[in-house]
Amino acid sequence: MLSEMDDRDDIRSSISSVLPDLPGSILNIMEETLQSLGVGTIDDFQFVQEADLLYVLQPIQARKLLASWKQTSQGPGIQSQPDVNPSTSSSLLTSPTSSRSSLSPCPSPRI
Numbered sequence: 001m002l003s004e005m006d007d008r009d010d011i012r013s014s015i016s017s018v019l020p021d022l023p024g025s026i027l028n029i030m031e032e033t034l035q036s037l038g039v040g041t042i043d044d045f046q047f048v049q050e051a052d053l054l055y056v057l058q059p060i061q062a063r064k065l066l067a068s069w070k071q072t073s074q075g076p077g078i079q080s081q082p083d084v085n086p087s088t089s090s091s092l093l094t095s096p097t098s099s100r101s102s103l104s105p106c107p108s109p110r111i
Helices: 002-018 024-037 042-047 059-074 086-092 096-101
Strands: none
Touching: 002 024, 002 042, 002 059, 042 059
């Protein structure tokens, strides 16, 4: 039970830190909305979409929250670009003539 209260406090404070001027009544509605979506912890924020928030928040407010939650879920040091596989990239570096010699032209259709 105490953990549930901590999670609610974390959710509330994460909203307030991004939107400090949000009225308390809207903040309460936001909490209820997130709970109805199944958000139980701040880790669940990564699954919330802008459309989920638009009937409570203005579009810019929703985007600010989502951007903040996305940064938080990625954490420091996590790169958003995928790693390049060296075996794949080396095949791309072969000379164009060697790859052309193994290709045969498409036969032209007979009329």
